[in-house]
Amino acid sequence: MTRALAVAVLLLVLPLVTFAQGPVTKTTSVTVTATIESLDRTARSITFKDQDGNVGTVFAGPEVKRFDELKVGDKVTFTYKASIVVKVQKPGDPAVPASSGQPVVERSTGAKPGATITRPQTATVLIKAIDPKVPAMTVQTEDGRTVSFNVEDKSLLTNFKAGDRVQITYTEALMINVQ
Numbered sequence: 001m002t003r004a005l006a007v008a009v010l011l012l013v014l015p016l017v018t019f020a021q022g023p024v025t026k027t028t029s030v031t032v033t034a035t036i037e038s039l040d041r042t043a044r045s046i047t048f049k050d051q052d053g054n055v056g057t058v059f060a061g062p063e064v065k066r067f068d069e070l071k072v073g074d075k076v077t078f079t080y081k082a083s084i085v086v087k088v089q090k091p092g093d094p095a096v097p098a099s100s101g102q103p104v105v106e107r108s109t110g111a112k113p114g115a116t117i118t119r120p121q122t123a124t125v126l127i128k129a130i131d132p133k134v135p136a137m138t139v140q141t142e143d144g145r146t147v148s149f150n151v152e153d154k155s156l157l158t159n160f161k162a163g164d165r166v167q168i169t170y171t172e173a174l175m176i177n178v179q
Helices: 002-013 154-159
Strands: 024-040 045-050 055-059 075-089 104-107 114-131 136-140 146-150 165-178
Antiparallel strands (some): 024 045, 104 114
């Protein structure tokens, strides 16, 4: 699913490019600031409210080492970044082995709690079909699943053809900082 999402993100965000020039990189980012509304120290749950009034509760597992430093009223900034690197492989090139790295957690040592969690993944998909009328693309993942999805900008499809192997390296990162 994540690999198919990575392909979909690729086709939604990349500008027109000539892939023969080498790998292409694109990064997107979303930042949300929320206020801690309540804390349940026994259950280790935190209820947040964002600037639009949306409320959500999350569980803070034992990996949240500075949980006891949090307090109601703290403002917490969450920044989610997704980065994708794409390379079209030549016919006959071997597929790059899929990799799904374990999440890496880097804890803040500053006065307030914070952390960055990153997870890289690499996959190669085979383009099975392109339908420029919809516009849509169907790919086959390394484990044999077939996934179809719509493409927002059909002009991006001109860079691909059925039979292309597309290598994708997708990295997700979540940065959390208490202000």
